[in-house]
Amino acid sequence: MTRLMTRLMRHALPLLLTILALPAAAQVDRVDDIRFPPLARFDIPQPQRIELENGMVVLLLEDHELPMVEATALVRAGSGYDPADKIGLAELAGRVLRSGGTERMNGDQLDEWLESRAAGIEVAVAEDAARVTLNSLKKDFPEALRIYADVLRRPAFDAQKLEVERNRAIANVSRQNDDLFPILFREFQEIIYGPESPYGWTETYATLGAIRREDAVAWHRQMFHPDRTILGLVGDFSSEEAVRWVREAFGDWPRGTGTKTAAPAWRDRVTPGIYYAEKGDIPQSGIIMGHLGVRRDHPDYYALEVVNQVLGNNSVSRLFSNIRTKKGLAYAVAGQVGTAWDHPGMAMVFMTTKVETTGAGIEALLEEIRNLKARPPSEAEVEAAKRGLLDSFIFRVDAPRRVLGQQLAAELHGYPRDLLSRYRAGIEAVTPAQVRDAAARHLRPEEFAILVVGPNQGQDKPLTTFGKVTPVDITLPQPPERLRPKSGH
Amino acid sequence: MSRHPVARAALALLVLALMTPLVTAQDLKSFEERTTVHKLANGWTFILVERPAAPVFAFCTIADVGSAQEVPGITGLAHMFEHMAFKGGPKIGSRDWAAEKKALEAVESAYQALQTERLSPRPDPQKVEKLLAELRARQQEASRHIDENGFDAILSREGADGLNATTDADATRYFYALPSNKLELFAFLESERFLHPVFREFYQERDVVQEERRMSETSPIGKLLDEFQSAAFQAHPYKQPIVGYMSDLQSFTATDAQKFFDTYYAPSNLITVLVGDIRPATAIPVLEKYFGRIPARPGPPPLRTVEPPQEAEKIVVMENDAQPMYLEGYHKPANNHPDQAVYDAIDSIASRGRTSRLYRSLVRDKKLAFQVGSFSGFPGVKYPNLWIIFAMPAYGVTNEQVQEAARAEIERLKTEDVTDEELARFKTRAKADLLRAMRDNLTLADLLADHHRLYGDWRELFRYIDRLDKVTKADIRRVANETFRKGNRTVAMSVTRPAATETTKEKTR
Numbered sequence: 001m002t003r004l005m006t007r008l009m010r011h012a013l014p015l016l017l018t019i020l021a022l023p024a025a026a027q028v029d030r031v032d033d034i035r036f037p038p039l040a041r042f043d044i045p046q047p048q049r050i051e052l053e054n055g056m057v058v059l060l061l062e063d064h065e066l067p068m069v070e071a072t073a074l075v076r077a078g079s080g081y082d083p084a085d086k087i088g089l090a091e092l093a094g095r096v097l098r099s100g101g102t103e104r105m106n107g108d109q110l111d112e113w114l115e116s117r118a119a120g121i122e123v124a125v126a127e128d129a130a131r132v133t134l135n136s137l138k139k140d141f142p143e144a145l146r147i148y149a150d151v152l153r154r155p156a157f158d159a160q161k162l163e164v165e166r167n168r169a170i171a172n173v174s175r176q177n178d179d180l181f182p183i184l185f186r187e188f189q190e191i192i193y194g195p196e197s198p199y200g201w202t203e204t205y206a207t208l209g210a211i212r213r214e215d216a217v218a219w220h221r222q223m224f225h226p227d228r229t230i231l232g233l234v235g236d237f238s239s240e241e242a243v244r245w246v247r248e249a250f251g252d253w254p255r256g257t258g259t260k261t262a263a264p265a266w267r268d269r270v271t272p273g274i275y276y277a278e279k280g281d282i283p284q285s286g287i288i289m290g291h292l293g294v295r296r297d298h299p300d301y302y303a304l305e306v307v308n309q310v311l312g313n314n315s316v317s318r319l320f321s322n323i324r325t326k327k328g329l330a331y332a333v334a335g336q337v338g339t340a341w342d343h344p345g346m347a348m349v350f351m352t353t354k355v356e357t358t359g360a361g362i363e364a365l366l367e368e369i370r371n372l373k374a375r376p377p378s379e380a381e382v383e384a385a386k387r388g389l390l391d392s393f394i395f396r397v398d399a400p401r402r403v404l405g406q407q408l409a410a411e412l413h414g415y416p417r418d419l420l421s422r423y424r425a426g427i428e429a430v431t432p433a434q435v436r437d438a439a440a441r442h443l444r445p446e447e448f449a450i451l452v453v454g455p456n457q458g459q460d461k462p463l464t465t466f467g468k469v470t471p472v473d474i475t476l477p478q479p480p481e482r483l484r485p486k487s488g489h
Numbered sequence: 490m491s492r493h494p495v496a497r498a499a500l501a502l503l504v505l506a507l508m509t510p511l512v513t514a515q516d517l518k519s520f521e522e523r524t525t526v527h528k529l530a531n532g533w534t535f536i537l538v539e540r541p542a543a544p545v546f547a548f549c550t551i552a553d554v555g556s557a558q559e560v561p562g563i564t565g566l567a568h569m570f571e572h573m574a575f576k577g578g579p580k581i582g583s584r585d586w587a588a589e590k591k592a593l594e595a596v597e598s599a600y601q602a603l604q605t606e607r608l609s610p611r612p613d614p615q616k617v618e619k620l621l622a623e624l625r626a627r628q629q630e631a632s633r634h635i636d637e638n639g640f641d642a643i644l645s646r647e648g649a650d651g652l653n654a655t656t657d658a659d660a661t662r663y664f665y666a667l668p669s670n671k672l673e674l675f676a677f678l679e680s681e682r683f684l685h686p687v688f689r690e691f692y693q694e695r696d697v698v699q700e701e702r703r704m705s706e707t708s709p710i711g712k713l714l715d716e717f718q719s720a721a722f723q724a725h726p727y728k729q730p731i732v733g734y735m736s737d738l739q740s741f742t743a744t745d746a747q748k749f750f751d752t753y754y755a756p757s758n759l760i761t762v763l764v765g766d767i768r769p770a771t772a773i774p775v776l777e778k779y780f781g782r783i784p785a786r787p788g789p790p791p792l793r794t795v796e797p798p799q800e801a802e803k804i805v806v807m808e809n810d811a812q813p814m815y816l817e818g819y820h821k822p823a824n825n826h827p828d829q830a831v832y833d834a835i836d837s838i839a840s841r842g843r844t845s846r847l848y849r850s851l852v853r854d855k856k857l858a859f860q861v862g863s864f865s866g867f868p869g870v871k872y873p874n875l876w877i878i879f880a881m882p883a884y885g886v887t888n889e890q891v892q893e894a895a896r897a898e899i900e901r902l903k904t905e906d907v908t909d910e911e912l913a914r915f916k917t918r919a920k921a922d923l924l925r926a927m928r929d930n931l932t933l934a935d936l937l938a939d940h941h942r943l944y945g946d947w948r949e950l951f952r953y954i955d956r957l958d959k960v961t962k963a964d965i966r967r968v969a970n971e972t973f974r975k976g977n978r979t980v981a982m983s984v985t986r987p988a989a990t991e992t993t994k995e996k997t998r
Binding site: 028029034065066099111112137164167168171174175178280286321328331332384388401 | 545580645647649650666669677678690693694697699700701704708766778779782810811812842843844852856882884910914917921925929
């Protein structure tokens with residue numbers, strides 16, 4: 001931009017802004033006649049980043065709107081590191097990390113302390129990390145943070161509480177086949193990533209039964225170290241005092257010994273074809289098809305954001321508009337080339353439809369994928385998609401909590417710290433040619449695995465119409481003897 | 490960071506005050522300073538809350554209508570209308586409105602002809618086939634006039650966030666968020682939506698809703714709740730499934746939908762709350778200009794049917810392939826009853842969190858269940874409804890074992906006072922809930938709209954804090970004794986069909 005232009009902009013813009021902000025004289029009759037005043041300038045709040053001597057990275061973001069504080073620790077202790085014979089370890093140990101109390105406060109005392117202050121500490125385990133969160137009122141936060149540090153550093157793994165959580169996990173296994181959607185996604189993940197990959201695993205009675213308290217203790221000893229932890233604080237504090245609290249709570253946490261945890265593996269290639277699992281007691285078939293997607297740092301990432309908008313991420317996408325709105329074949333239909341931070345996501349489209357239109361549903365999904373090549377996204381489609389992504393970007397950053405959440409994930413996986421502020425430029429640069437190429441590269445219908453779950457009678461077409469059918473057995477194995485229900489309680 | 494530090498400070502002050510029991514009158518006052526109520530001449534109420542933390546705003550429109558306003562034959566229509574509200578209007582989504590209007594009329598008469606034959610005592614299959622072909626042809630013709638750049642497409646392109654709507658037993662909500670420079674777009678689209686809805690692609694959308702119903706049947710909890718509701722109510726329309734009965738979804742018409750709209754979408758039956766970076770001085774003229782175009786018309790008639798007192802315990806047992814589930818409910822007054830805070834206290838003490846009675850007894854100590862919960866206001870809140878508890882039995886545990894343990898806890902509420910700690914915990918957490926709701930424009934908009942609908946005044950959201958502060962142990966025992974009676978109870982349980990367990994066999998992964 002020339003200097004003259006810059007000056008013009010600086011002086012003329014506020015004037016223009018004032019004029020445009022005046023209420024329009026008459027109501028418009030068409031959407032295109034609405035003139036939007038420029039959006040007020042908004043800077044993405046930037047967290048302060050510090051690194052403790054023990055290697056723990058801390059992100060701090062002040063937000064003084066309400067007298068509350070939240071802490072989030074991402075610990076590299078995800079379910080992706082579960083041993084094959086103890087699938088479910090991270091999830092189970094993660095729950096007991098919280099419910100089992102600490103060396104100084106047993107689980108029941110911890111529950112009472114938190115709940116009487118409307119505070120909470122919770123653990124959610126994903127494939128890449130255990131997410132341990134704390135939220136509390138401002139006045140309780142300094143003390144709550146000390147207790148939270150104990151949960152992270154000195155959990156008791158109470159044996160009684162382990163049994164409560166195991167009970168829950170076993171009950172969930174027994175219910176694995178009760179609902180359609182969990183079956184559909186669970187079996188599809190196994191087909192895509194392979195039965196030997198943690199990304200395709202599901203807990204069983206046997207793997208849960210094999211987990212002992214020592215395993216939870218060892219899991220914590222191996223994974224929970226400051227140099228495997230990213231901590232974020234957001235809320236009503238001054239960064240200066242927050243740094244002091246964090247140092248007091250975590251400063252003397254010794255660095256880990258550097259034991260390597262092997263990254264989860266997965267299958268490079270799915271075996272294309274039809275897969276079928278029978279579920280008899282429902283009026284619909286679930287259909288899901290696809291193959292591996294890409295990692296988030298793939299050069300096509302921004303083009304794929306646009307592809308996903310066009311294909312299946314919203315209510316005007318091709319999938320929604322053609323399969324739902326026009327054909328009335330489904331209520332739930334969506335799809336995308338999925339990305340994950342540290343491994344390829346899944347490129348997939350799915351729907352549920354009445355059993356009588358199972359074949360029509362498969363055909364409709366395949367047609368939309370083939371059409372991405374035959375009728376590539378037009379310039380207008382690409383423009384609308386880009387504009388939607390750009391104009392809704394503000395909602396990813398309009399609250400400090402949301403910004404911090406994304407920064408923590410980026411930090412955990414070693415992505416650039418300015419990832420968020422690069423997003424707009426990334427989308428703006430996408431061209432229709434890139435969208436077309438990315439769609440062709442990342443959605444290859446001839447390589448699709450197609451999974452159908454539903455009743456085996458009443459379909460409009462036999463599944464063999466679409467290729468060789470591989471049966472998927474979802475029958476639950478019997479639990480080991482000691483987990484079986486005792487009769488006559 | 491903020492462009493309006495004064496308003497932000499006021500909010501912080503308010504919530505600080507909320508957390509200290511001394512100054513409730515003042516909290517309300519500071520919130521009131523940022524809140525403007527503006528009722529249009531046609532009766533539509535707008536509530537604007539300034540929260541300029543970021544250049545965005547969210548809104549929630551509540552229509553005071555839900556499945557409780559339906560009668561047999563049109564069940565599911567409130568929800569169907571919600572779907573149709575995304576189809577645009579004459580100015581949104583049409584290439585040529587005059588031609589499309591005609592084509593849509595032709596679709597409707599073709600459908601009416603088909604319907605008459607289909608529902609006749611002895612339908613002639615050949616005739617039905619012919620009329621069906623005729624309908625398809627008319628639909629084809631009508632679809633030629635549709636401009637794909639309709640309601641959703643505009644909002645998607647303009648960066649709307651969270652575009653959606655929900656229908657429950659007594660309210661329908663429409664909501665999304667936009668960058669704050671697009672207030673006029675909101676006003677244009679949302680006024681057009683209710684100025685003259687267009688029932689384009691009605692019968693295709695009806696198929697979509699049928700799929701939505703089927704999808705709810707792919708989960709055993711959906712089926713159990715259907716059975717539970719229909720047993721618990723014998724007269725009140727709360728007995729009907731929100732999504733509607735399949736036969737009605739296969740036969741109600743666009744004409745029915747228009748009639749429903751005319752009755753229940755009178756502007757006086759609508760409340761819209763906007764929260765975010767908005768200024769009433771500039772926003773209200775825009776609202777007047779667009780929403781003021783809608784003519785006033787009489788509001789809907791009140792619902793006549795009142796659920797008679799329950800005289801007998803009801804027990805529903807559903808056999809299926811799924812694991813057991815347990816549910817029981819008791820009739821209670823509508824949520825605007827003075828005792829609602831007491832029900833909320835019972836709810837919180839019974840099932841909220843790891844310190845709750847049901848959790849400690851059933852999950853932690855007896856290990857009979859792995860999940861317990863309760864809920865005060867099922868399936869709706871506007872009319873007398875149900876307080877329900879549910880429990881998911883642990884593996885190998887029967888519903889009867891869970892029932893016995895849950896009943897013991899319910900009995901204890903009737904015979905013993907709750908502890909000081911339990912009561913204090915309820916009050917502290919309810920206040921913090923309100924505080925947390927204020928972090929999000931949409932959550933706040935929804936809460937304010939709902940309170941204004943139920944109580945006629947959004948301030949009730951804050952006055953509730955006073956009411957819950959007054960709840961005593963004696964209140965809890967009194968309400969527990971009034972409510973937890975055998976004759977006032979409906980039980981629903983799902984049990985595993987015996988055959989299903991026999992097919993279990995070994996499988997290695």
